[in-house]
Amino acid sequence: MTASAQRPAPQFNAFAASCPSRRLLDTIGDKWVSLLIVALGLRGPLRYSELSSQLEGVSQKMLTQSLRRMERDGLVTRTLTPSMPVRVDYELTSLGRSLLVVMSQLKEWAELHMPEVDASRAAYDADHR
Amino acid sequence: MTASAQRPAPQFNAFAASCPSRRLLDTIGDKWVSLLIVALGLRGPLRYSELSSQLEGVSQKMLTQSLRRMERDGLVTRTLTPSMPVRVDYELTSLGRSLLVVMSQLKEWAELHMPEVDASRAAYDADHR
DNA sequence: CGGGATCCCCCGCGATACTG
DNA sequence: CAGTATCGCGGGGGATCCCG
Numbered sequence: 530m531t532a533s534a535q536r537p538a539p540q541f542n543a544f545a546a547s548c549p550s551r552r553l554l555d556t557i558g559d560k561w562v563s564l565l566i567v568a569l570g571l572r573g574p575l576r577y578s579e580l581s582s583q584l585e586g587v588s589q590k591m592l593t594q595s596l597r598r599m600e601r602d603g604l605v606t607r608t609l610t611p612s613m614p615v616r617v618d619y620e621l622t623s624l625g626r627s628l629l630v631v632m633s634q635l636k637e638w639a640e641l642h643m644p645e646v647d648a649s650r651a652a653y654d655a656d657h658r
Numbered sequence: 659m660t661a662s663a664q665r666p667a668p669q670f671n672a673f674a675a676s677c678p679s680r681r682l683l684d685t686i687g688d689k690w691v692s693l694l695i696v697a698l699g700l701r702g703p704l705r706y707s708e709l710s711s712q713l714e715g716v717s718q719k720m721l722t723q724s725l726r727r728m729e730r731d732g733l734v735t736r737t738l739t740p741s742m743p744v745r746v747d748y749e750l751t752s753l754g755r756s757l758l759v760v761m762s763q764l765k766e767w768a769e770l771h772m773p774e775v776d777a778s779r780a781a782y783d784a785d786h787r
Numbered sequence: 788c789g790g791g792a793t794c795c796c797c798c799g800c801g802a803t804a805c806t807g
Numbered sequence: 808c809a810g811t812a813t814c815g816c817g818g819g820g821g822a823t824c825c826c827g
Contacts, residue, residue, distance in 0.1 A: 545714065550696075551689070552775075553768035558687040560680070567679075577809055585674065588801055593810065603778025614808045615807085624774055631767045638760045639682035645753055646681075649732025706789055717821055722790060743788040744827080791826080799819095806811075 556602065561587055561595040563632060566621065569605065570629035574620040604628060685731065690716055690724040692761060695750065698734065699758035703749040733757060 545551065557563050564584050569575060575583070581592055596619060599605045604625035610616040621629060674680065686692050693713050698704060704712070710721055725748060728734045733754035739745040750758060 549768035549772035550765040551693075552772060553764060554686075554689050554692050557683075557764075558689060560683050560687060563683050564680075581809095589810075590802090591800070594800095601779055601782040602775045603782075604775075609809095615810090617809060624771060624778075627771065628767060631763050634760050634763050635682060635686070636679040638757060639678035642753060642756065643678035643681060646685075646731045646733075649753075650730050653730040653732075710789095718790075719822090720820065723820090738789095744790090746789060789827095791824105793824085794822085796821090797819095799817095801816090802814090804811105804813085807809095 556598075557628075557632070559595060559598075561591055562599060562604075565595055565599060565619075566604065566625060566629050566632055567636070569619060569621045570626065570632075574608075574618045577617050577619070580619065599625070685727075686757075686761070688724060688727075690720055691728060691733075694724055694728060694748075695733065695754060695758050695761055696765070698748060698750045699755065699761075703737075703747045706746050706748070709748065728754070 557566075561584065565580065568580060568583055572583075577592070577596075580596075581587065581589070584592065587595075596605065596607070600607050603622055605619050606622055608618045608620065610618070686695075690713065694709065697709060697712055701712075706721070706725075709725075710716065710718070713721065716724075725734065725736070729736050732751055734748050735751055737747045737749070739747070
């Protein structure tokens with residue numbers, strides 16, 4: 530699997546798993562990652578506990594996992610302050626902020642068009658009952 | 659769960675499940691839906707079998723499921739031609755095309771910045787071994 | 788050809804307990 | 808406070824069979 534370079538592949542194949550767009554989708558497809566980008570973008574650097582309380586419903590495990598992933602991807606920095614008790618702050622990197630811009634486009638589309646989606650769903654459900 | 663309207667909820671809470679942006683993420687978070695939007699956007703109306711062969715790795719079940727969902731959301735139209743054998747074409751609606759625009763922004767970001775992400779990952783992995 | 792229905796397995800994720 | 812480690816299950820999704 531992950532069929533790598535058997536045949537030349539037509540220039541840019543957005544449908545191959547190795548394509549950048551596919552891999553970006555793997556990242557922002559994670560809802561917690563997306564929400565973290567927005568949260569950190571809107572409200573500046575935040576502590577672990579602040580993120581935990583702002584992303585309602587996130588489990589400790591998923592929060593940590595998502596933050597680690599974002600850190601690895603260079604989207605956030607993790608700053609440890611060895612006070613007592615320990616303090617950890619997360620902040621978007623410039624790369625993370627550039628992604629925030631794109632995510633905001635998504636947000637705009639959603640707020641503009643989700644009502645149409647809702648209407649379409651209602652119509653569809655009415656038909657197919 | 660699905661806590662609906664118990665308390666007023668602070669104006670626009672992007673972190674609540676009912677928020678438009680959250681719900682859009684639920685949609686495009688599905689990688690097949692995203693890829694279908696791009697495929698149908700770039701190559702015009704496509705038949706079921708054409709989609710099946712272009713989205714490498716998609717199972718029949720997931721393809722159908724994703725198309726149904728998109729149809730319900732008003733993103734694609736499904737046109738049945740009762741020839742022999744049957745022919746079914748899928749095409750983006752204007753709503754779907756407007757979403758394609760946004761998705762293209764994502765694609766641009768990916769092609770522009772994924773190399774940085776890769777570099778960050780390599781550095782991270784080197785440190786944390 | 789374009790699906791629907793079923794079975795079944797895997798692992799993503801929540802819950803819980805423990806640590807520096 | 809900010810995590811790590813472990814267990815357990817539920818359901819998302821693949822494989823398969825069948826139908827109009």
